[in-house]
Amino acid sequence: xxxxxxxxxxxxxxxxxxxxxxxxxxxxxxxxxxxxxxxxxxxxxxxxxxxxxxxxxxxxxxxxxxxxxxxxxxxxxxxxxxxxxxxxxxxxxxxxxxxxxxxxxxxxxxxxxxxxxxxxxxxxxxxxxxxxxxxxxxxxxxxxxxxxxxxxxxxxxxxxxxxxxxxxxxxxxxxxxxxxxxxxxxxxxxxxxxxxxxxxxxxxxxxxxxxxxxxxxxxxxxxxxxxxxxxxxxxxxxxxxxxxxxxxxxxxxxxxxxxxxxxxxxxxxxxxxxxxxxxxxxxxxxxxxxxxxxxxxxxxxxxxxxxxxxxxxxxxxxxxxxxxxxxxxxxxxxxxxxxxxxxxxxxxxxxxxxxxxxxxxxxxxxxxxxxxxxxxxxxxxxxxxxxxxxxxxxxxxxxxxxxxxxxxxxxxxxxxxxxxxxxxxxxxxxxxxxxxxxxxxxxxxxxxxxxxxxxxxxxxxxxxxxxxxxxxxxxxxxxxxxxxxxxxxxxxxxxxxxxxxxxxxxxxxxxxxxxxxxxxxxxxxxxxxxxxxxxxxxxxxxxxxxxxxxxxxxxxxxxxxxxxxxxxxxxxxxxxxxxxxxxxxxxxxxxxxxxxxxxxxxxxxxxxxxxxxxxxxxxxxxxxxxxxxxxxxxxxxxxxxxxxxxxxxxxxxxxxxxxxxxxxxxxxxxxxxxxxxxxxxxxxxxxxxxxxxxxx
Amino acid sequence: xxxxxxxxxxxxxxxxxxxxxxxxxxxxxxxxxxxxxxxxxxxxxxxxxxxxxxxxxxxxxxxxxxxxxxxxxxxxxxxxxxxxxxxxxxxxxxxxx
Numbered sequence: 001x002x003x004x005x006x007x008x009x010x011x012x013x014x015x016x017x018x019x020x021x022x023x024x025x026x027x028x029x030x031x032x033x034x035x036x037x038x039x040x041x042x043x044x045x046x047x048x049x050x051x052x053x054x055x056x057x058x059x060x061x062x063x064x065x066x067x068x069x070x071x072x073x074x075x076x077x078x079x080x081x082x083x084x085x086x087x088x089x090x091x092x093x094x095x096x097x098x099x100x101x102x103x104x105x106x107x108x109x110x111x112x113x114x115x116x117x118x119x120x121x122x123x124x125x126x127x128x129x130x131x132x133x134x135x136x137x138x139x140x141x142x143x144x145x146x147x148x149x150x151x152x153x154x155x156x157x158x159x160x161x162x163x164x165x166x167x168x169x170x171x172x173x174x175x176x177x178x179x180x181x182x183x184x185x186x187x188x189x190x191x192x193x194x195x196x197x198x199x200x201x202x203x204x205x206x207x208x209x210x211x212x213x214x215x216x217x218x219x220x221x222x223x224x225x226x227x228x229x230x231x232x233x234x235x236x237x238x239x240x241x242x243x244x245x246x247x248x249x250x251x252x253x254x255x256x257x258x259x260x261x262x263x264x265x266x267x268x269x270x271x272x273x274x275x276x277x278x279x280x281x282x283x284x285x286x287x288x289x290x291x292x293x294x295x296x297x298x299x300x301x302x303x304x305x306x307x308x309x310x311x312x313x314x315x316x317x318x319x320x321x322x323x324x325x326x327x328x329x330x331x332x333x334x335x336x337x338x339x340x341x342x343x344x345x346x347x348x349x350x351x352x353x354x355x356x357x358x359x360x361x362x363x364x365x366x367x368x369x370x371x372x373x374x375x376x377x378x379x380x381x382x383x384x385x386x387x388x389x390x391x392x393x394x395x396x397x398x399x400x401x402x403x404x405x406x407x408x409x410x411x412x413x414x415x416x417x418x419x420x421x422x423x424x425x426x427x428x429x430x431x432x433x434x435x436x437x438x439x440x441x442x443x444x445x446x447x448x449x450x451x452x453x454x455x456x457x458x459x460x461x462x463x464x465x466x467x468x469x470x471x472x473x474x475x476x477x478x479x480x481x482x483x484x485x486x487x488x489x490x491x492x493x494x495x496x497x498x499x500x501x502x503x504x505x506x507x508x509x510x511x512x513x514x515x516x517x518x519x520x521x522x523x524x525x526x527x528x529x530x531x532x533x534x535x536x537x538x539x540x541x542x543x544x545x546x547x548x549x550x551x552x553x554x555x556x557x558x559x560x561x562x563x564x565x566x567x568x569x570x571x572x573x574x575x576x577x578x579x580x581x582x583x584x585x586x587x588x589x590x591x592x593x594x595x596x597x598x599x600x601x602x603x604x605x606x607x608x609x610x611x612x613x614x615x616x617x618x619x620x621x622x623x624x625x626x627x628x629x630x631x632x633x634x635x636x637x638x639x640x641x642x643x644x645x646x647x648x649x650x651x652x653x654x655x656x657x658x659x660x661x662x663x664x665x666x667x668x669x670x671x672x673x674x675x676x677x678x679x680x681x682x683x684x685x686x687x688x689x690x691x692x693x694x695x696x
Numbered sequence: 697x698x699x700x701x702x703x704x705x706x707x708x709x710x711x712x713x714x715x716x717x718x719x720x721x722x723x724x725x726x727x728x729x730x731x732x733x734x735x736x737x738x739x740x741x742x743x744x745x746x747x748x749x750x751x752x753x754x755x756x757x758x759x760x761x762x763x764x765x766x767x768x769x770x771x772x773x774x775x776x777x778x779x780x781x782x783x784x785x786x787x788x789x790x791x792x793x
Contacts, residue, residue: 050793052786059779063772073768075761238790245790249783250743256776257746260754268759271772 031109038105039098052245053287054100056252060275061093067272074271085630085696086272089637093279096641100288103648107295110652114302115223127159128152130207141197144210153205160197161217163187163558166207168395172200183555194555196569211558222307222569234311237294240590244283244290247598251281267615276633277612280604280640285597286590288644289651293593296652297586304578305569306551313565316549317532318583320483322524323576324517324533324547327489327496330573331471331503336447336463337370341378342440343459345431352459353380356451359402359411362391367463368401371413411453413461419450428455444495465499472504474577477659479506483580484529486520488512514539521546532580534573536560551576585657588665592655592673593647599677600643607636607685624686627693634696635689639681722788 042048048055068086071077079085125141130149141159144150149165152158158171170182175198182202187193195208197217212220233241255278262269269277294311301308308314325331341352357375360368361382384405392412394401400414400422412422416438420430434450437460441448447463475485487508489496496510509516517533521543524531532549535541536556541563544550552564553571561567568575610621611632626632660668730737761769786793 049782052783052793055782056779059775073765074772075759075765075769233791233793241790241793242787245783245786249780249787252776252780252783253743253747256773257743257750260750260757263757263759264753 031106031113035102035105035109038109039101042101042105043097048097051100051287051291052241053248053282053284054097056248056282057093057100057279057284058097060279061090061097064090064093064272064275067270075268078268078270079630082270082272085634086270088634089272089276092634092637092641093275096279096284096288096637096644099641099644100284103289103292103644103651104295106648107292107299107652111295111299111302114299118219118223125157125159128156142214145213146210148210150208150210151205152201152208154201154203156201158195158197158199158201158208160210160214161212161219162195162197162208162210164193164195164206165209167205168397169204169206170202171195172202175199193557194561196554219307221309222302232310234294234315236315236587236590237290237311240286240290240594243594244287248282251278255281262613265613265616267613269612273612273629273633276637277608280608280633280636281601283594283597283601284640285600285643285647286594287597289593289647290590292648292651293586293589293654296654297582297589300582300585300654301566301579304575304582306575306579307567307569309565313549314579314583314586316530316565316583317579318585318587319530320532320549320580320583321529322484322486322531323478323580324486324488324520324524324531324543325505325576326534326573327487327499328465330534331487331505332465332467332499336367337466338367338374338461339446339464340462341374341459342437342462344433344437345457345459347458349378350380352451353378354383355411355453355458356413356461357381358383358389358405359413359451361386361389361403362393363401365394370463371461409454411451413449413451416448416450416460419452419457423452423455423457426455428452428457431457434460446495467499467503468574471574472502474574475504475506478577478580480659480661481580481584482662486524488517488520514543517543518546532576534568534576535564536571549576549579551579581657585654588657588669589651589655592669593651595669596647596673596677599674600640600681602678603681603685604636604640606682607632624682624689626686626689628696630696631689631693632685634692635685638688638692639684643681643684 043058045055045058048058064086067073068083068090071082071086126138127141127144128151129137129139129144130151131137136151144160150159150162152169154169164185164187166187168184168186171185172182173196185193185195185206194211195206196219198219255274258274258277259269259271297314298308298311301314338356341349341356343349343352353375356371357380360371360375363369363371384403388406390404392400392402392404392410394414398414399418400412402410402412402414404410410426412419414422416434420434423430434457438448438450441460441462444462444464446465449461449463451458451461478485484507485505487496487500487503487505489499489508489510489512493510496508500508509520512520514537517535517540521531521533525546525548530548532551533540533543533547534551534553535544536553538557538559540552540556541559544552544560545563549566550564551566551568551573552560553573554561554567554569555571566579606621606623607626610618610623611626611629613619614622614629622632624632626635655669658665658668
């Protein structure tokens with residue numbers, strides 16, 4: 001990260017974006033209609049074969065359809081009206097598959113709607129390509145490739161993701177981030193040197209070097225990811241799929257061997273009833289909702305304006321044990337606050353306060369306003385009314401700002417060395433106590449701004465770091481979740497320890513170099529921990545690559561963005577905390593619904609098996625007192641089918657995340673989804689049986 | 697005379713074999729795991745034994761089937777076997793799906 005540099009340049013505050021989304025409002029009209037249509041097109045066996053559990057249900061539907069057409073296909077047909085019974089089972093199984101496809105289609109539809117709204121921020125524009133001989137050629141933005149140099153001027157839409165190589169300009173990034181305040185972009189810095197395609201230049205001009213080929217920019221990657229085009233199963237999904245397949249295999253073997261045993265004990269069971277039993281036993285609920293949960297998780301990350309390279313990166317967020325965070329801009333506000341005026345050169349505090357106030361009357365930045373507030377608290381008054389003076393704006397070149405008085409006097413404040421240069425240029429000398437004041441402020445970890453009038457130094461303004469409000473509570477939350485926080489800063493140890501204690505981090509490393517960052521990550525990983533970190537500078541790239549979860553700021557360098565596995569388009573370092581929450585929520589949702597799905601089986605055993613094998617003497621286990629074997633089977637199947645769409649909202653929204661310890665979470669989820677999964681089907685199946693029995 | 701050559705290890709032998717022997721490697725890993733986890737293996741073998749005795753149990757029920765029904769049951773059994781193989785493939789190579 002950058003070292004503390006004195007600046008009163010405009011710097012945008014990037015607060016938490018819980019309540020506002022960076023992407024334009026998503027248009028979900030027609031979503032459900034399209035999802036219903038897609039539910040049927042997904043019945044294609046080439047698609048169904050990717051979901052083993054639902055594929056088995058699909059095959060079972062075909063077999064029951066065959067026995068509906070020919071009830072004695074596999075043996076003598078039993079029951080009053082086998083064709084009706086088999087037909088009803090076929091219909092219920094068909095809708096079970098359709099509902100599972102519907103869940104996936106809704107999740108994909110929401111992702112596509114999000115992708116469409118992201119696409120609307122992109123448009124083919126005309127770009128000014130700078131040729132090797134320096135001339136300008138107008139080309140389409142789709143014809144720009146990595147390495148091309150382009151020029152953009154005020155009012156232009158930036159045609160592609162690029163790195164600033166020349167010029168300084170303000171850029172409106174609201175199309176991507178929703179943040180309306182412009183961001184200063186300039187070359188050669190670790191921050192603010194990247195621009196994203198689709199954003200607009202507001203002032204001045206920039207020379208850019210394109211950093212991605214057409215269709216490969218960050219927004220394009222985000223579009224592909226939320227659309228699901230590039231989504232592959234994550235390790236957690238794969239592991240869960242294997243578990244579900246093992247259960248399915250076991251139940252398939254059991255049911256396959258049941259016919260001869262049932263016949264031997266004089267309770268023959270029809271093929272349709274056996275298939276119904278198989279479908280009731282296999283974990284169809286989680287089998288049908290698994291992909292929807294994964295897609296919804298990726299969409300949630302995109303809603304936070306984060307581009308993830310893969311679902312694996314999002315899941316890794318949920319397993320993170322250690323967060324490595326920078327101080328400035330992450331734990332503390334990027335905007336500092338004036339805390340003290342330090343007089344130098346024999347001036348009094350009142351004089352310094354009055355001069356500082358006069359120098360800041362045109363300064364609209366948060367730092368400038370805090371200087372005005374502090375001066376007014378000390379009873380200072382501006383020497384002149386704003387209408388009578390002329391403001392001098394901050395610029396990256398001069399690194400100072402101020403006020404020109406009507407009598408010709410020039411008051412300036414800014415970087416110490418810049419003010420020294422100004423004073424010398426006006427024929428003044430540098431007071432010896434300036435450096436002492438500068439060092440004192442530096443030792444406290446603050447930012448010193450020197451203050452002068454023409455060739456005379458007046459004092460130093462101490463800008464203090466402010467801990468972000470609410471950050472301590474967030475770190476407490478993370479601690480309860482078992483996540484350890486480590487603060488890294490280039491500040492000295494005293495300042496770092498004060499900030500660390502105030503912010504409530506678990507550990508800190510002061511005077512950290514980029515090598516220290518990698519070392520911290522490696523040390524934690526050697527202990528078996530998963531580490532997440534944020535960064536934006538080129539010097540952060542190795543650490544971002546080393547970390548299990550690396551989140552680069554969009555305003556950072558290309559090297560940082562390439563090294564990371566996530567890019568935050570809002571350039572908000574605290575987003576890492578939100579990502580950990582999203583990752584954990586994804587894993588918790590999967591676990592909760594898997595628990596619920598497997599718990600449901602208990603009630604389904606009690607529904608189907610006692611009624612089918614009642615003649616074998618286990619009729620007493622029919623605790624629900626279901627009407628008949630046919631109604632019991634149908635009721636269980638209908639419940640099995642209806643629970644899938646009933647749980648779609650939970651799958652898409654995710655289980656509500658609570659910052660509890662692992663044990664507390666486990667107890668809570670077992671109680672709600674485990675016990676609830678056992679009890680709920682008993683009630684539901686009985687109600688359905690009461691409705692269905694009269695007709696069978 | 698004592699042989700100075702080192703006995704070939706499993707990995708050194710397998711490294712000379714073509715990549716398709718990944719299946720053999722996985723089978724070897726499964727067998728070594730099976731030696732450690734005996735109960736699940738016995739439960740699984742018990743279930744498979746059910747499959748072996750199922751035709752005999754069916755024969756003992758005394759039910760009779762027509763030729764068409766016998767063919768249908770046979771085809772259904774074959775399809776069940778194919779599905780079972782598919783499920784095993786998913787278990788061992790889930791990333792393909």
